[in-house]
Amino acid sequence: MSDRGGEDAGQPAASPPPPLEWKFSQVFGERTVGEEVQEVDIISAIEFDKSGDHLATGDRGGRVVLFERTDTKDHTGRKDLERLDYPVRHPEFRYKTEFQSHEPEFDYLKSLEIEEKINKIRWCQSANGALFLLSTNDKTIKFWKVQEKKVRRVSEMNLNGPQPIGNGSIAGSSTSASSGTHLLNGGHAERSSNSLGMELSIPPGGFPSLRLPVVASNETNLLARCRRVYAHAHDYHINSISNNSDGETFISADDLRINLWNLEISYQSFNIVDVKPSNMEDLTEVITAAEFHPLHCNTLAYSSSKGSIRLIDLRQSALCDNHSQLFEEHEVAGSRSFFTEIIASVSDIKFSRDGRHILSRDYMTLKLWDINMDSGPVATFQVHEHLRPRLCDLYENDSIFDKFECCLSGDGSRVATGSYSNQFRVFGTVPGSSEATTLEASKNPMRRQVQLPARPGRSLGSLTRVVRRGGESLGAEPDGSPHDFTTKLLHLAWHPSENSLACAAANSLYMYYA
């Protein structure tokens, strides 16, 4: 236990779990020394599926890469069972497949380039052993099915020799793959059906000389197919997509609107939130993230650039202009500065697994909200308080607009988010916990860890409302080096059931466990 800094007096009786000790597990796409990072390889989205057996990443080049867990495969043999007897194993993943989800496009009507960068990935209900996921760039959402297909060879035919056949060959082919060919072959199809003269009299037993093609299949191949494309519903950039617990619908949110889709219907969506003012000059607030409640199909939350989170009830009306709950922190008088509004903007929100809490990330802090308490967050965690004096620099180099994501552990007892210099932070949320770990996305995550006692939670008169300040422990960079604002860790995800984190440092995916 390397950072038990918070063992202070005055903790509540129920002792919080000890801080986790994080260990490096795996890295994918590690950079060799001196290797330059290609822009298209930079990871822009990470998401575990519900079971935690699969992990997907998206990158700026529009690709989606899937990983699968290797340590939970069915153990049937005795050897495997024996192996299971070992102490708890941490999740290990291996590369499964990848496909090109989005391509760069040009909107000729608006003279706009549409980047292929994957903004978000969300997993959907799997069925029949096939995986389903949604991926989106700024404008277009796609529904993907990834499935093992048998590669078949036709070994016997009526007319010509064996030939490889198409269904199930190339990974990454999308719906458009076949559209080009049938024009060419259309005439052929026509001929074979038309010349099939009905004057040909068929004997009662059929023609014995005809035979069905014999198909031999040996290997299987993973095939990703785009099943549906949900397009042309967003005037602004899509920042979030989120599945409903009903398994039937999902939402997509851009700066000003949230649309509701049925997974099976790609030609229409319903606008459920519209914050666009009739005069765009009156615009003061935009939507920054949106997510469905994990259990209640009619509740969704969205955050704004002004730092508020709104909960809406889809049952109330078709167009949800009125929120059912508003979560806002009342600002402390006199503390306003030029940057107050900019850093208040929420860059990400996540529901806890049971839907009781919402975690939000703004530029300087992580906030945990109880959906039964809208007067303020139940806990606030300072992510990189030492940067506060440098907000001016950060504004000038635009870093202040970086959108950091956040995540909760499966049991909700810990939260994590990223920072600069490829660092990320893990905080304990259990009342009394002072866990505030800083890690670096490298093979030695605890390297940057500085052994400074984190201050105990400062009570604000309410037991549930604690402002914890773990941030001071960092202070200035211990080695005196300036913070590297170009290496930022924006995207990370917590395994749904185990203490395992996946984080993206530029083009590399680092996995840690505890």
Add this chain to the structure above:
Amino acid sequence: MAMIDEPLYPIAILIDELKNEDIQLRLNSIRRLSTIARALGEERTRKELIPFLSENNDDDDEVLLVMAEELGVFIPYIGGVEYAHVLLPPLETLCTVEETCVREKAVESLCRIGTQMKESDLVDWFVPLVKRLAAGEWFTARVSSCGLFHIVYSSAPDLVKTELRSIYGQLCQDDMPMVRRSAASNLGKFASTVEQGHLKADIIPMFEDLTKDDQDSVRLLAVEGCAALGKLLESQDCITHILPVIISFSQDKSWRVRYMVANQLYELCEAVGPESTRTDLMPAYVRLLRDNEAEVRIAAAGKVTKFCRILEPQLAIQHILPCVKELSSDSSQHVRSALASVIMGMAPVLGKDATIEQLLPIFLSLLKDEFPDVRLNIISKLDQVNQVIGVDLLSQSLLPAIVELAEDRHWRVRLAIIEYIPLLASQLGVGFFNDELGTLCMHWLEDKVYSIRDAAANNLKRLAEEFGPDWALQHIIPQIMEKINNPHYLYRMTILHAISLLAPVMGSEITCQKLLPVIITASKDRVPNIKFNVAKVLQSLIPILQQPVVEQTVRPALVELSEDPDVDVRYFASQALHACDSVMMST
């Protein structure tokens, strides 16, 4: 490789292409599965083709969809109903795929086959299939199973019946909302095959569970089942079991649930009887008409007529009519629009007095609505209006509205009103039509938008059909003749188009005397587009005209066009000449 006889070659290709690389060719083959089956013979179809299809079920969804459909009508090709069970295995697999439309088609085909199977075969083959699907590992199989219970239930022995009911009960409580949704939407069908006694003991509890589901989407479908289930129950049971549910649904927190209730409510009236309708359903309906959510009011407004038909007139006047009055000035144009599309149906229910006194003002205010859709919806129900208030009153109030719509700045609105002109004409009669609307109809021929000009030309044809050639000769033909000299070629083209449409209605003689000379003149137009359209029109006139006229007038004009400098003109002229030739040959 086998040697294939020449005549079998096409079928051989068809069979080979079942496994072609190109999906279009596979689709083509699978669509002609019956041909393949006939060529193979019944026995080999059963023993080879069907197993082959069962094995090759990981094809693209488009192919699977067609396969599911074809197998539904495959009984004749496998040797008749006694072998129908052979078709079940491939369809069973198709019931488990992820793509909903494929599963639905497979279920549909299974139902189709099941209804033809013998009872004993159903028990031997179909019941086990339903049970397997219901116990499927993936939700897709369980979703499909829900739609098959009603096929087997009545044929099953008592013990199996009990089992089927309990399995269905489990499906209603499945973990996956998709399965519960399927169970909810198929409950009515299943219930209709269940005996009255078990209906109350087993089905009603399932229904009640579904109505309390966490997921709104499940409850929505449970509402849909209300009416179907209600009709199966005796009136008293319906009042005790279904009525409270629908009443509480009508006040559900979710507007989507209330929306469904608004759509379904009238269907339940019959099942509960007039007394409960008056005391319970009517107040619920009135609440829905005044719902906060516009979507709910839209649904409720759309059912106003159907609901009124069920009520006694006095109740309708007393309770529903005031709501209708409110809705006619609703803040949502869509509500007013929904109301406008059904409101005239209330007239026969209310009787003449109440209609003129109360309904007519509402009707007139909707006819002046600022939103064109509302006005259009009223006009589209013109025949019903006419019956009630008579042509004089109608024409007074209607005409200003029509004229305004006819000049609406949205061309789609203009298009919609043009399409109602023939209906208007038939309702108003020749006398009234001539003065006012005739000018409008001509005016549209010179609209800026092509679709309007096109529709206007069609409209003239339909008017000519309605009022007869003599009328058209007086009121349409002269006006058209004037317009053929319009300086803009696009308008001249519209007239040509109108002429080609009118000619068949006017008959050979008038065409020959009046229309043909105009066309021949037009063949000398300076614009090639006009000229090749002349060629096309002439070609279309050949069957109408008499042979000598074709030879003396049409052919020379076409010959001249066929020597035109423009390639398109020459092409269409030669096409038309070919047509001339073939007509001559055949006579």
